[in-house]
Structure formats: structure tokens, C-alpha cells
Amino acid sequence: MNIEFRPVREEEVDDFIRAESRGFGCNATDAYLAHGNRLIEADRTLAAFEGKRLVGTSTSHTLKMTVPGGAAVPTGGIAWVTVQPTHRRRGINTGMMVQQLHRIHERGEPLAALWPSESAIYGRFGYEMAAFGERWTVERQRSALTHSPEEQGQTFFVDSWEARGIFPDVYQRVFSVRSGMVTRNDAAWDDELSGTPQGRSVAEMFYVVYELDGRVDGYVKYRIDRSQSRLIIFELVTATDEAHAALWKFCMGVDLLDTVEGNNRPVDDPLLWMLADPQRLRRESQDALWLRLVDAPVVLAQRRYAKEGKLVIEIQDSICPWNNGRFQLDGGPDGAQCRSTPASADLSLSVADLASGYLGATGYSALQRASRIQEHSVGAIKLMDEMFATDLKPWCAHDF
Numbered sequence: 001m002n003i004e005f006r007p008v009r010e011e012e013v014d015d016f017i018r019a020e021s022r023g024f025g026c027n028a029t030d031a032y033l034a035h036g037n038r039l040i041e042a043d044r045t046l047a048a049f050e051g052k053r054l055v056g057t058s059t060s061h062t063l064k065m066t067v068p069g070g071a072a073v074p075t076g077g078i079a080w081v082t083v084q085p086t087h088r089r090r091g092i093n094t095g096m097m098v099q100q101l102h103r104i105h106e107r108g109e110p111l112a113a114l115w116p117s118e119s120a121i122y123g124r125f126g127y128e129m130a131a132f133g134e135r136w137t138v139e140r141q142r143s144a145l146t147h148s149p150e151e152q153g154q155t156f157f158v159d160s161w162e163a164r165g166i167f168p169d170v171y172q173r174v175f176s177v178r179s180g181m182v183t184r185n186d187a188a189w190d191d192e193l194s195g196t197p198q199g200r201s202v203a204e205m206f207y208v209v210y211e212l213d214g215r216v217d218g219y220v221k222y223r224i225d226r227s228q229s230r231l232i233i234f235e236l237v238t239a240t241d242e243a244h245a246a247l248w249k250f251c252m253g254v255d256l257l258d259t260v261e262g263n264n265r266p267v268d269d270p271l272l273w274m275l276a277d278p279q280r281l282r283r284e285s286q287d288a289l290w291l292r293l294v295d296a297p298v299v300l301a302q303r304r305y306a307k308e309g310k311l312v313i314e315i316q317d318s319i320c321p322w323n324n325g326r327f328q329l330d331g332g333p334d335g336a337q338c339r340s341t342p343a344s345a346d347l348s349l350s351v352a353d354l355a356s357g358y359l360g361a362t363g364y365s366a367l368q369r370a371s372r373i374q375e376h377s378v379g380a381i382k383l384m385d386e387m388f389a390t391d392l393k394p395w396c397a398h399d400f
């Protein structure tokens with residue numbers, strides 16, 4: 001079998017979308033083709049061909065990701081990864097994922113990220129869990145709050161076309177302060193608010209905003225599921241604590257329902273600390289965003305650190321050889337530098353393990369206890385934990 005890897009041509013885009021849909025066990029509907037055509041950047045696809053037959057699909061969306069300190073770092077957002085069920089376990093996905101990383105590097109994007117369908121797939125390519133989301137289920141009858149900010153503003157419904165004009169600004173405000181957030185371009189916003197075939201029909205969605213002094217500070221997109229007597233939050237994004245409390249209260253106040261379910265909540269959503277009966281809040285943790293440091297020294301220099309410190313980090317990377325070696329990181333709250341060094345290492349770790357703590361999702365000491373990191377200088381991992389700590393936990397609101 002001879003497999004050719006290349007981007008699809010314009011005239012192959014529909015076939016590519018059909019193959020991707022089939023890879024997930026679905027036949028592409030017209031709505032799905034429209035969704036794919038809206039979002040595709042054909043030159044960033046990488047497909048696998050056996051002769052003329054399309055047997056593997058992948059793409060990388062053009063994104064930027066906020067990293068600790070606020071820099072927006074160019075990121076390849078890997079998505080639409082499938083191999084046809086007739087061609088699995090022959091190394092086709094491995095070929096696509098390795099080539100995607102090299103192409104992302106050639107584009108000068110030092111990060112890659114993805115939302116995996118199964119967490120066993122991507123570790124071998126140097127990705128690791130870097131931001132979590134939680135599914136929260138609140139019983140309405142047990143949703144009284146003991147603490148919450150005083151609300152001066154008001155909530156009201158908007159249509160999807162009004163939402164299109166309002167939501168991006170709120171999203172942008174959160175993007176600028178929360179690491180792990182990625183940009184959502186116009187096409188993605190159109191898709192998000194025009195009834196996506198992956199989500200639910202736009203007719204079933206409700207959009208509510210919180211406004212104070214003429215400015216919208218938060219929004220929620222939800223639908224009602226009468227069969228299970230629940231309100232399902234698809235996206236709740238707020239730029240102020242007041243808007244956060246107001247929109248949760250709004251959702252928990254909708255009548256004739258038993259529960260409110262919030263998907264992909266940040267792990268540090270303060271609702272937990274507002275509820276009178278937090279034991280009745282059910283939390284299910286999900287590994288959401290997986291991160292790949294495509295150019296590790298570059299991204300180490302792009303974030304800011306909670307504490308001044310100097311560390312020599314030895315990185316192992318079997319796919320991106322430019323990351324292999326020892327690098328001296330000098331970082332602090334005001335800036336950072338990271339350079340190759342002949343000095344002996346304070347600690348050694350894989351590029352994937354480095355990614356897991358890069359946004360602040362975990363301390364590296366947890367990875368040490370899991371036997372994933374080797375410390376060579378006593379105290380190095382403690383210093384690394386202190387340097388990489390963040391005020392807010394990373395969160396990615398956009399599943400691309």
C-alpha cells in the first residue's frame with residue numbers, strides 16, 4: 001500500500017468532509033457539508049490518499065492561544081482527524097500527525113492543540129492534557145446561594161443574529177485574561193450561531209446576555225430538554241463576577257425543570273463557593289484541551305512566571321528534534337528567556353509532560369509523583385511549580 005499525504009484541492013473539499021464524517025460513523029448531511037465548508041482552510045488540511053481514494057483526514061485551524069501572562073501565541077488547532085475504518089492500524093494517522101507537526105513548525109506556529117475523542121491516541125505524538133473542563137449538574141431545588149455579588153444590571157434574551165454582534169466582544173475579554181482560550185474567527189462564530197450540525201438546531205437554542213450600564217458582560221447559550229427535565233448550558237462566558245452570578249442564577253431560575261447542566265465549566269468556576277448545598281452539585285471532570293509544544297524554547301520564553309527563577313530543563317522529543325536538549329529558562333513576572341545550554345540539567349522530562357503544566361493545569365510535582373519527571377537538583381521541581389503557578393486555571397471555551 002502506497003499512501004500519499006497532501007492537502008486537499010478545492011474540488012476535493014466535499015469528499016474530504018464526507019470522509020471525515022464517515023470516519024466518525026456518520027453520513028454527511030447537507031448541513032454538515034455546509035458546516036465543513038464554512039470552517040475549512042483547505043491549504044491546512046492533510047489528507048491521506050491511496051491512489052485516488054481518500055483514506056485519512058486531518059486539518060489544523062489557524063488559532064491563537066492565550067498563555068500565562070497574556071501573550072496570544074500562534075497555534076495550529078488540530079481537528080477532523082480520521083482514518084477510514086477500512087484502513088485503520090496501518091500507521092496512517094501516525095503519518096498525518098507527524099507531518100502536521102512539521103508543517104505547523106514550518107508555519108512558525110510554536111503551539112499545537114486539540115480536543116481528543118479518546119485520550120489514548122495523542123500522547124505518542126507529544127500532546128498532553130493541559131486544560132480541563134467539568135460537567136456540572138445542579139439540582140434546581142437545591143440551588144440556593146449563600147454568597148454572590150450584588151447585581152446592578154439585567155438579563156435579557158437576544159436572537160442568534162443579535163448574539164453574533166454581541167458575543168465575540170465578551171469572548172475576547174475572557175480570551176485576553178484566561179490562558180488556554182483560543183481565538184474564534186468570523187467563520188467559527190457564524191458556525192457557532194447558525195445551528196451547527198454537531199450541536200443542536202439553532203431553533204432549539206436560547207441566548208441570554210447580562211448587561212450593565214449599556215455594556216454586555218456575559219452570555220449564556222442553552223437549550224431545554226423537557227424529556228429529562230433539564231436546562232443544558234452549551235456555553236456560559238462572563239467577563240465579570242457579577243455577570244457570572246447573574247447568568248447562573250438565571251439558568252437555575254428557569255421554571256418547570258429539575259436540573260441545570262453546565263458543560264465544559266472551568267475547574268475554578270466560583271459557583272461551588274456560592275451554593276448553600278455544594279454537596280448537591282455533581283462534578284464530572286473531563287480532559288478537554290491537549291497541548292503540544294511544537295517549539296518548546298520559544299513558548300517557554302513567551303509565557304510569564306509567578307516567581308523569578310532559573311532552571312536548566314532537559315527536554316526529550318522523538319518527533320520534533322529541535323526540542324531535544326538542555327535549555328536554560330530564566331523567567332519571572334516581567335519576562336522570560338530560554339536558550340540552549342551545555343550546563344547540566346536540573347530536571348529531565350518529555351515534551352508532553354512539559355506541556356501538561358505549561359498553562360498551569362497541574363503542578364509538575366504531581367507528574368514527579370507519577371514517575372514521569374526526573375529531578376537532578378534537589379528543589380528544582382518545587383521551584384518549577386512555583387514559577388509555573390497561575391491565578392486562574394486554564395480553560396478553553398471553544399471546542400474546535
Ligand SMILES: CC(C)(COP(=O)(O)OP(=O)(O)OC[C@H]1O[C@@H](n2cnc3c(N)ncnc32)[C@H](O)[C@@H]1OP(=O)(O)O)[C@@H](O)C(=O)NCCC(=O)NCCS
Binds near residue numbers: 023082084091120
Ligand atoms: C484514531 C484513528 C485516527 C487512528 O488511526 P490509525 O491510522 O488507525 O492509527 P495508527 O495506525 O497510526 O496508530 C498508531 C498507534 O496508535 C494506536 N491507536 C490508534 N487509535 C487508537 C485509539 N483509538 N485508542 C488507542 N490507541 C490507538 C494504535 O494502536 C497504534 O499503536 P501502536 O503503534 O503501538 O500499534 C482512527 O482509529 C479513527 O479514525 N478513529 C475514529 C475517529 C476518531 O476517533 N478520530 C480522532 C478524533 S480526535
